[in-house]
Amino acid sequence: MGEKMRLDKYLSNMGKGSRSELRVIMKRGVVTVNGKIVKDGAVKVDIIKDSVAFEGIEVPYIPFVYLMLNKPQGVISATEDAKLPVVIDLVPEPFRHYDVFPVGRLDIDTEGLLLLTNDGALAHRLLSPKHHVPKQYFAKLASPTAPEAIKAFEAGITLEDGYVCMPAMLQTTSTPDEVLLTIYEGKFHQVKRMFEALGNKVIYLKRMRMGGLQLDESLKLGEMRLLTAEELELIENGEAQ
Numbered sequence: 001m002g003e004k005m006r007l008d009k010y011l012s013n014m015g016k017g018s019r020s021e022l023r024v025i026m027k028r029g030v031v032t033v034n035g036k037i038v039k040d041g042a043v044k045v046d047i048i049k050d051s052v053a054f055e056g057i058e059v060p061y062i063p064f065v066y067l068m069l070n071k072p073q074g075v076i077s078a079t080e081d082a083k084l085p086v087v088i089d090l091v092p093e094p095f096r097h098y099d100v101f102p103v104g105r106l107d108i109d110t111e112g113l114l115l116l117t118n119d120g121a122l123a124h125r126l127l128s129p130k131h132h133v134p135k136q137y138f139a140k141l142a143s144p145t146a147p148e149a150i151k152a153f154e155a156g157i158t159l160e161d162g163y164v165c166m167p168a169m170l171q172t173t174s175t176p177d178e179v180l181l182t183i184y185e186g187k188f189h190q191v192k193r194m195f196e197a198l199g200n201k202v203i204y205l206k207r208m209r210m211g212g213l214q215l216d217e218s219l220k221l222g223e224m225r226l227l228t229a230e231e232l233e234l235i236e237n238g239e240a241q
Helices: 007-013 019-026 093-098 120-127 149-155 190-197 229-236
Strands: 004-006 031-033 044-046 052-054 066-071 111-117 135-141 169-172 178-183 202-210 224-226
Touching (some): 007 019, 111 120, 190 202
Parallel strands (some): 111 202
Antiparallel strands (some): 031 052, 135 178
16 A cells, blocks of 8 residues: 555645645546546545546656756756856756755856755765765866876865865876866865865866766756666665766
């Protein structure tokens, strides 16, 4: 036996209107449960077993949604802000009613992978410091990377305030001023501050990976899509690599 829920709450959670709106809509006989018209929103339905349809179209109950965003610059990782555009403004209409929020944050001028969900338990696991979920960034630097930088990151960079970062993995590329950096924590402006501690400056930053979740490069800046079942399994199982 699955969880029982009022029919009007079920339909409201699935974006079919407010509960007061649904009281009026349901009187038109457009809602069925297991093929039978139901006009009373107080009727309880089994969210797993019962088949609910709205205007002839089945409405499965999907409590959580997981969206991958390729965050553009100029947008902040928040649900609301008085002055600046926020990532929630980018959520497509079919998912607006889910009240999603960003899992963690990217700086306003940082691009790349950001997960949005309404699953607080999953977000907590991904953000919990004790889990040390790896986050990989692509960075363009003001100056070429010094050869000793790789060892310095492995040893743990000391920031300007004295905080000693966890060991991180720096990978150079064929372009001297472009690198991949994997960190295992998420202090404020951490990547930029780590390079500043070594006398360098980040001029462009893009997050490529969070845990087992890789940015879908086919997503244009500002676009998002649902995670695939395989991607969701990766993050639910806590895959780190």
